[in-house]
Amino acid sequence: MEYTIRELSRLSGATTRALRWYDKIGLLKPSGRTEGGYRLYGPAEVDRLQDILYYRALGVELAQIRGCLDDPSFDRLSTLRGHLAALEGERDRLQRLIDSVRETIRTQERDEMMSDEKKFEAFKRQALEEYSRTYEAESRKTYGDSEVDQMLSRFKGASQERYAQWERLGAEILEKLSAAVAAGADPAGPEGEEITELHRRWLTVMGDKHDAQRHRGIAELYVLDERFTAYYDRERPGCARFLRDAVLHWAK
Numbered sequence: 001m002e003y004t005i006r007e008l009s010r011l012s013g014a015t016t017r018a019l020r021w022y023d024k025i026g027l028l029k030p031s032g033r034t035e036g037g038y039r040l041y042g043p044a045e046v047d048r049l050q051d052i053l054y055y056r057a058l059g060v061e062l063a064q065i066r067g068c069l070d071d072p073s074f075d076r077l078s079t080l081r082g083h084l085a086a087l088e089g090e091r092d093r094l095q096r097l098i099d100s101v102r103e104t105i106r107t108q109e110r111d112e113m114m115s116d117e118k119k120f121e122a123f124k125r126q127a128l129e130e131y132s133r134t135y136e137a138e139s140r141k142t143y144g145d146s147e148v149d150q151m152l153s154r155f156k157g158a159s160q161e162r163y164a165q166w167e168r169l170g171a172e173i174l175e176k177l178s179a180a181v182a183a184g185a186d187p188a189g190p191e192g193e194e195i196t197e198l199h200r201r202w203l204t205v206m207g208d209k210h211d212a213q214r215h216r217g218i219a220e221l222y223v224l225d226e227r228f229t230a231y232y233d234r235e236r237p238g239c240a241r242f243l244r245d246a247v248l249h250w251a252k
Helices: 005-012 016-024 043-057 062-070 076-109 116-134 136-143 145-156 160-182 190-204 212-224 226-232 239-250
Strands: 039-041
Touching (some): 005 043, 039 043, 160 190
16 A cells, blocks of 8 residues: 555654655655655555654664664564563653652652652662663673672662762763764863763762773773664764773873
């Protein structure tokens, strides 16, 4: 079955403006045209649009989506399974936040005190589960079980002040990376030095001792491992590489 652009828009929920833009950038080309010149979309395009919308729901940039879908090794079934796992993880994250808000409301209504640890429990648990799902296996392979276990133990036992500081530093690193890359700054310049120091503080805020060699090794992973690259480049491409280059220059 074939659809016109308006029919596909009604079917999918994507606007006709978005579909025209996808066509213009080569993300979703129509299968053909009507005699009057209107776009037509067939089964393959419908499936591709579904894939595009799944990626968009997960916050992936259009350029990255096109790269994934156009990769000769793209496996749709495997990708769909990955989407399902990510969406289920997001559902669980939201449920924990809902539970935390409900608990906060209950304590307020009863004029009870909620412990500071309880206030941050959902956020810390979310961060630990994200680490476990994405990076833990690689970390254990690279640094060993003992070091990873000690790091996780320190994180779980962190006070709300340390956790809040860890979050603030992480956000500040992303913000300054984006600004530095946008400005065309040199990783060996003052911006790179400042970001390296922020990253050092972020790595050690939970009580870990700073080791320059380990610091540089972690920064290398940000470029070598596409998961790290995707995290740092999600707002502006080039941030992961800038951070790696800055750390290699300044972490002595």
